[in-house]
Amino acid sequence: MTPLILLAAEKKSAEVTDWAARIGWLVGLALFVALVYWLMREGWKWRGTLQGDLPELPTAPDDPGPARLTMSGRYHGSTTAGQWLDRIVAHGLGTRSRVELTLTDAGLDVVRPGATDFFVPRAALREAVLGKGIAGKVLTEGGLLLVTWAHGERLIDSGFRSDRAAEHTEWVDAINSMINKTETEGAR
Numbered sequence: 001m002t003p004l005i006l007l008a009a010e011k012k013s014a015e016v017t018d019w020a021a022r023i024g025w026l027v028g029l030a031l032f033v034a035l036v037y038w039l040m041r042e043g044w045k046w047r048g049t050l051q052g053d054l055p056e057l058p059t060a061p062d063d064p065g066p067a068r069l070t071m072s073g074r075y076h077g078s079t080t081a082g083q084w085l086d087r088i089v090a091h092g093l094g095t096r097s098r099v100e101l102t103l104t105d106a107g108l109d110v111v112r113p114g115a116t117d118f119f120v121p122r123a124a125l126r127e128a129v130l131g132k133g134i135a136g137k138v139l140t141e142g143g144l145l146l147v148t149w150a151h152g153e154r155l156i157d158s159g160f161r162s163d164r165a166a167e168h169t170e171w172v173d174a175i176n177s178m179i180n181k182t183e184t185e186g187a188r
């Protein structure tokens with residue numbers, strides 16, 4: 001009977017949690033996350049500063065004419081044309097948001113609730129294609145309407161996704177026919 005008593009006496013209770021050390025680690029982790037967030041925010045602001053040469057965004061004319069097409073969906077951002085990872089953040093072009101697009105004879109009106117609206121004049125439109133990605137957003141092939149337009153000295157790709165993706169092809173055809181019509185009128 002003695003060995004059983006010795007075995008019971010040798011058992012130790014579980015160690016008590018060291019709350020001071022645990023709280024210290026949690027505070028350290030929270031400070032690290034805050035530092036990373038602050039650095040990301042400063043990088044975003046620095047990118048906007050580097051793109052400060054981009055002129056102000058045009059606004060829609062008072063009478064743009066009747067709507068040829070309308071679309072509601074999401075604006076996924078703008079990049080330097082042909083460089084789908086070079087996001088443009090100046091003037092709010094990097095801000096994702098809901099969007100209401102209206103195509104008129106005057107150009108493309110981009111209305112973004114909670115973000116800066118802008119207008120792409122007809123003469124600035126260069127091309128519309130179906131794509132699969134733009135900085136920070138990758139979709140299936142043809143899941144994104146990419147509109148290339150000139151602004152200042154830059155060519156910009158802006159990415160839109162309709163709530164009804166079947167509309168994208170109609171938009172590509174309409175924008176490209178507008179561009180071709182403008183080019184043939186200018187050649188006369």
